[in-house]
Amino acid sequence: MSNGGTSDGDPRYRLLVAVGNPDHVEQLMRTARDVAGDRDGEILVCSVVRQPQASPVSLYKDEVIKRDYGENEREIVDRAVEVTRGRACP
Numbered sequence: 001m002s003n004g005g006t007s008d009g010d011p012r013y014r015l016l017v018a019v020g021n022p023d024h025v026e027q028l029m030r031t032a033r034d035v036a037g038d039r040d041g042e043i044l045v046c047s048v049v050r051q052p053q054a055s056p057v058s059l060y061k062d063e064v065i066k067r068d069y070g071e072n073e074r075e076i077v078d079r080a081v082e083v084t085r086g087r088a089c090p
Helices: 022-038 062-069 073-084
Strands: 014-019 042-047
Touching (some): 014 022, 022 042
């Protein structure tokens, strides 16, 4: 999570939340919403793609990593966005 502000001098508070584990999305985003709301800030969400430790990352292109290991990333990010909008997640 970020402490806010940007390198270009933009004073807006920005909170970066990395979501990867679907079991933690709701709690992470509720907390982020509270923190960003208290500071009149915005939330940026990014997905995290996990792959087995035994796989040598340097041998794979980004597209292969996304295809083979990122099957739920869009769903997880969508759930995170719904939580910040105050909508219930299934």
